[in-house]
Amino acid sequence: MKDQLFERLSNAIAEGEVEEAVVIVKEGLDAGIPPLEIMEEGGTKGLQLVSQRFSEGTAFLPELMLAGDAMTELLALVLDKIGDEGASERLGKVVIGQVKGDLHDIGKNVVSALLSVNGFEVYDLGVDVEPKAFIDKAKEVGASIIASSTLLTTSMPYQKDIVDYLKDVGLRDKFFCVVGGGPVTPDWAEKIGADGYGRNATDAVELCKRLVKSGSAPGAKTEIVDLAQI
Amino acid sequence: MSIRIQRIMNSLEKAYTGPVCSVKEWDTKIIPRTIKAKLKEHRLENTMDLDNPINCDDDLADAFFKAGYELALEMGLLCTDTERIIKVTEKELQESLREYPEEVKFGRGKDQVIMRPRKPESEIEPIVCASLGIVVSEELYVPITEGLIKYPKLVDVLHGPTLATVYGKEVRSGTPYETLMGRYETELRRQATIRAEREGIGHTGIAGAVTHYGHLGGAAFFPGEGNNTMSLCPVELKTSMSNFHRIIMGINCGHNIRAGGFSYIGGYAGPAEGAILANIATDLLLPVILQATYVSSYVYDLQLFGNCGRKAVWANSVAIQAVSRNTNIMRNKIVNETAGPCTEMFLYEAAVGLMNHCVSGSSKTTQPRSAGGRYTDYLTPMEAWWCGEVFKSCAGMTRKHANEIAKKILPKYEDKLANPDKGYSVRECFDLENMRPTPEYEALYNRVRDELIELGMPLDKVYWTK
């Protein structure tokens, strides 16, 4: 019965059926299955499944986004049961957005969804986001990473503005700043003093994982992740 | 009040009064579910044929058209600012198809060209516009633009690159620098057309108008008929007040309206078949809702950052044929190359993509997208010339013949699509003083050209830049 429930849950998550996933988790909790086991065996498996299907081309952006949403809801649901342990389940908080003037959001949405299905708590500010709005949100939610995306060369200066503003107000060592998007290069990341660059969404996940696990303070060096080039 | 203003105001009104729907709901639920259901209802799921990247099956194209037509009527466009749906009735859609122009003129005097609807395999020569808004340095803007339009037989309309700076200052999107850039871009483009002796060429602008500010700043300096306003919509099946700003300004200036919206394989529309449906619906909705004189839309592969892979080639062939066979709507279909200037890969990607779009029935293209448009100064006139040569030469080819050729070219580059060759910047592979590629680039061009002629591509038909 337990295995069946886990399988139902992972399928519901992979298919982006948020409401159904919530019902199944409640069912599991009522049956006395430990919350962490439900999240691990059902939730995380579902997320792995959808990531894999996405890269194979059998699942698409909506499923990926909804799977991320489902996981956020499920965590909220089990959080009071598992207390602090639950917090450590997630890798950290990321504030992400497409910088000012830029409406290209597909790539950013893929990154945002993949970060979410890989265990980060993601706050997506959408498109056309002012530099300061990233920082305000990061302060408000206590994020460890600010991720900015742009596909426009004329919007790249706003990525620099985020880093500069943090420096000017003495908060540079509080948030890792990572950058990506079409015209963004490792050179640019280094030039503006960002903490990291990733070429695609998989790189973005690897980058954020490396940063939160690095133990070093933000602002020290620039981590470049481009797995396809290796 | 002109009829164009009346109609755009009608859509604007609907953007404030239509049914409410959040962007999130639209993207993650309404679009995917409706498209999935349509594909199922019309038995179009899993119809992709990767062994035949250029579709030759008319019945399949017509079946997709029928489903795409229904989708257009069921969905409409979501306005992202008001989160309301702009719906159209079948009567409105039919009226827009009936009243659709038989031709569109670009430019004036000796530089005037005429765009016409094209059916698949049409012998009518399609129109080439150059370039896409790839960013270039301010000091190179005029010579590169002059080079792009140097050969009237290859390039008919000018869109132009995007400026990295305005009077030496970084152009920041959505700021007064962008508004200033709008006017400045028109001035530099005028200089380039004088140098190329093509003052009457039709303009599509403003290339650097990342938001509507640049457009509002510049459009009035390209006044009148024969010029075009570009207004691109967020995906899928969405529009915004920024689109309306551009279009109303365009109508004020007497421009043709080139409205567009792209469809992603792997995105909200799902698989390649879903992206085709979304693309057909976009082609149908933009003339009626946004008063598009012609539509600029196409299918793009999210995983491959372009549309020169097999899936996207197939999807574009079906989508273009579907609309060409069943309506007169003229469409600008872009090929998204991923490799950069002076690479074999770019020449192959452009050859397959443009041959496909031409034989499938698109009326126009805008090119090139060298290096995916990612890097400053990775654009030379040579790529535009090559695209013009291929696109125009392929007019009159059969789809069957094109499909056989595509099958031979695709394997030469498809493995590299995930990690394409970056190529060289303009200063490294093109001589802007003499307006010629470097000897290496020219040799590469000659080699690939000969190879493709050998494979059966009629490249000797239009013009030889040698």
Ligand code: B12
């Ligand atoms: C689709 C598209 C559009 C659509 C966008 C729809 C949407 N909702 O997103 C529309 C039609 C609206 C559009 C409009 C415009 N566009 Co456009 N567009 C494109 C196109 C074809 C594809 C972009 C895309 O979705 N790629 C696929 C995604 C998956 O890739 P990605 O975004 O790069 O994201 C990946 C990585 O970069 C990385 N990543 C992304 N973000 C982050 C963040 C972090 C932190 C990390 C680590 C990694 C990371 O992971 C992602 C997933 O793998 C590109 C050209 C191309 N071939 O790429 C032009 C392009 C980006 N556009 C361009 C231009 C100029 C415009 C316009 C200004 C045109 C105009 N004059 O109107 C407008 C601007 C509108 C605006 N204000 O933003 C230029 C930009 C040139 C430049 N260097 O500045 C390009 C390059 C085209 C060109 N000229 O060659 N566009």
